[in-house]
Amino acid sequence: MNKKLVGSAVIGAAVLAIVAAQFWRGEDAPAAAPPPPAPTTTRGSLEVYRLADADGPGSAIEIPVPSSWAVTRDKEHASFRHGDLLLETDRVPITQEDALSGLQAVAGRQGGTVVEHAQIAERDAAEWDFTYERDGVPRRVTVVGLGAGDALVTIRFEAPAADFERDRSVLDEALKIRG
Structure with a gap:
């Protein structure tokens, strides 16, 4: 698989998790972890x-x-x-x-x-x-x-x-x- 595609997918998933955590106000909201440096x-x-x-x-x-x-x-x-x-x-x-x-x-x-x-x-x-x-x-x-x-x-x-x-x-x- 293309390494750039994999890297983009990882970054995209991290951004999606952060955005979802901002809009999800329930008590079970997942903690959004920042992407690794x-x-x-x-x-x-x-x-x-x-x-x-x-x-x-x-x-x-x-x-x-x-x-x-x-x-x-x-x-x-x-x-x-x-x-x-x-x-x-x-x-x-x-x-x-x-x-x-x-x-x-x-x-x-x-x-x-x-x-x-x-x-x-x-x-x-x-x-x-x-x-x-x-x-x-x-x-x-x-x-x-x-x-x-x-x-x-x-x-x-x-x-x-x-x-x-x-x-x-x-x-x-x-x-x-x-x-």
Whole structure:
């Protein structure tokens, strides 16, 4: 079944329950529960990943993202593009002991190096660096993973290898995470 159709049906059912509760004045009126918050939203120029209550009520990871770049989304994965530059954020449901082992599991056999990264927003972090070739052009990629309970939140920056260091400030800004 189409995922958009299912999502629309869920939201429609929640709205219908709220409207019915407003007009149903009997003592047996069902309590209208608000629809659950979206796990990932963009607020201003922040990509926000809501975390499980185990991390504290209302806790989230807020990633600064470029507001003027073209954006595409698929569930909890967001891609921000500007020319040859790509910044992606994602939540990967993975059980890990720490951010390093989680990112190593994501990296698999793709190559590159995965190392510990200094904590970010008081969370364990790891960094994965690798290069690959697309259309004859070497591309450099850095992925930073943050431990987020039962998931790993990742920030991925990709650019042509020759321009990576010049444009690295995009990644540096994205790593000014709150949460």
